[in-house]
Amino acid sequence: MRKILITGATGQVGKALAALSWPDNILLDMPARQFLDLANPDLVHSHVSSADYSAIINCGAYTAVDRAEDEPLEAYRINGLAPAALAKAAAGLAIPMLHVSTDYVFDGKKTDPYLEDDPIGPISVYGASKASGELAVRCLSANHVILRTSWVFSSVGTNFVKTMLRLSDRPQLRVVADQHGCPTAAQDIAGALRDIVLRKLDRPQDAPTGTYHFSSDEATTWYDFALAIFAMAKEAGLAVPSVEAIETKDYPTAARRPANSVMSTARLERDYGIRPGQWRRALKDTFASLHQS
Numbered sequence: 001m002r003k004i005l006i007t008g009a010t011g012q013v014g015k016a017l018a019a020l021s022w023p024d025n026i027l028l029d030m031p032a033r034q035f036l037d038l039a040n041p042d043l044v045h046s047h048v049s050s051a052d053y054s055a056i057i058n059c060g061a062y063t064a065v066d067r068a069e070d071e072p073l074e075a076y077r078i079n080g081l082a083p084a085a086l087a088k089a090a091a092g093l094a095i096p097m098l099h100v101s102t103d104y105v106f107d108g109k110k111t112d113p114y115l116e117d118d119p120i121g122p123i124s125v126y127g128a129s130k131a132s133g134e135l136a137v138r139c140l141s142a143n144h145v146i147l148r149t150s151w152v153f154s155s156v157g158t159n160f161v162k163t164m165l166r167l168s169d170r171p172q173l174r175v176v177a178d179q180h181g182c183p184t185a186a187q188d189i190a191g192a193l194r195d196i197v198l199r200k201l202d203r204p205q206d207a208p209t210g211t212y213h214f215s216s217d218e219a220t221t222w223y224d225f226a227l228a229i230f231a232m233a234k235e236a237g238l239a240v241p242s243v244e245a246i247e248t249k250d251y252p253t254a255a256r257r258p259a260n261s262v263m264s265t266a267r268l269e270r271d272y273g274i275r276p277g278q279w280r281r282a283l284k285d286t287f288a289s290l291h292q293s
C-alpha cells in the first residue's frame, strides 16, 4: 500500500481528488483541519515525519483573497509556513511533494500568457503568501511539483460560479471585464495532480521536478465568464439578471487582482503529457450537479 497525504480535504480540489478513481494500491489520507492544522507548522512537520507516507499533495490553503489583506499573518502561516513544513518533512522522508499554487503570484502586466519562468510580482497579500509557499517548496524539497492554476470552480465550496448563481435573483449585476484569466475545473486539477503523483511514484526517472502551469483551454474575463454562467442558467429555464460590463476601478475590493493572468500550459503537456480541460464543458457538469442536489 502507498499512503498519500492530502491536505485541504474539504476544499474544492481536495474533494475532487477524493472523488477520482485511484489504483488499488493507493490509500488517500485526508485529515480534516482539526487533525492537521496548517496554521500550526510545527505540528504539521511532526505529523508528517512520524507517518509512513509515500507522497504529499498540498491543496490546503488560505484562499479568501480580500480577507487576507487584513489577516496577513494567518495567510502567511497557512500559505507559506505550512508548505515549508510539509516540504521539509517530505524531504526528510525522501518522498515527492505536490503543491498547488496560483496565477495571483503574477502582477498581471504581461499581455501574452505567462510562462513558468516569468518573474513573479504579487500585488495582493494572498498572492504574496502563495509566492512564499512556492519558494519554500522549491528550496526545501528536491522532489516536487508546484502546479499553478487559476479561477477554480466546482459544485462545492466557494467560487465565482456559485457566487453568480447565488446572486442571480438580482435584476442586474455589474462584473469586471478587464481582468483576463482561465477558469479551471477542480476536477481537471485533481486529474492532473493524480497523473503527476502516480508518475512520481511509478516512474520517478520520468517525473521531472519543477513549476508547471495548469488551467483550461480558453481565456476569458470575469464578465464573459458570468455571461456563460447565466446563458447556461437561462437554458435551464431559470430567471437571470442582466449583466453590465464594468472596469476594475468601478468595483472596489480590498485586494488588487492581476489584469492578465492567462498562463501557458505547454510545459506540463511536454513533460507530463497533461493537456488543459475545457471550462465550458466542465461548467455544464458543475451546473448539472448543482441542480441535482
Ligand SMILES: NC(=O)C1=CN([C@@H]2O[C@H](COP(=O)(O)OP(=O)(O)OC[C@H]3O[C@@H](n4cnc5c(N)ncnc54)[C@H](OP(=O)(O)O)[C@@H]3O)[C@@H](O)[C@H]2O)C=CC1
Pocket: 007, 008, 009, 010, 011, 012, 013, 014, 032, 033, 036, 037, 038, 039, 040, 058, 059, 060, 061, 062, 063, 078, 100, 101, 102, 103, 130, 148, 149, 150, 151, 152, 153, 157, 158
Ligand atoms: N480557489 C481558487 O480559485 C484557486 C485556488 N488555487 C489554489 O488551489 C489550492 C486549492 O484551492 P481550493 O480547493 O479552491 O481551496 P478551498 O478554499 O476550496 O479549500 C481550502 C482548503 O484548505 C483548508 N484549510 C484552510 N485553512 C486550514 C488550516 N488552518 N488547517 C487545515 N486546513 C485548512 C480548508 O479547510 P476548511 O474547510 O476547514 O476551511 C479547505 O479544505 C490552494 O492551494 C489554492 O491556493 C489556485 C488558483 C485558484
Ligand SMILES: Cc1cn([C@H]2C[C@H](O)[C@@H](COP(=O)(O)OP(=O)(O)O[C@H]3O[C@@H](C)C(=O)[C@@H](O)[C@H]3O)O2)c(=O)[nH]c1=O
Pocket: 063, 064, 065, 066, 102, 103, 104, 149, 150, 151, 152, 159, 160, 163, 173, 174, 175, 176, 179, 222, 251, 253, 257
Ligand atoms: C461578485 C462579483 C465579483 N466581481 C469581481 C471581483 C473580482 O475582480 C472578480 C472575481 O471575484 P472573486 O472574489 O469571485 O474571485 P477571486 O477570489 O479573486 O478568485 C481568485 O481566488 C484565488 C483563491 C485564486 O487563486 C485566483 O486564481 C482566483 O480564482 O470578479 C464583480 O465584478 N462583480 C461581482 O458581482
Ligand SMILES: [Mg+2]
Pocket: 063, 064, 065, 066
Ligand atoms: Mg474570492
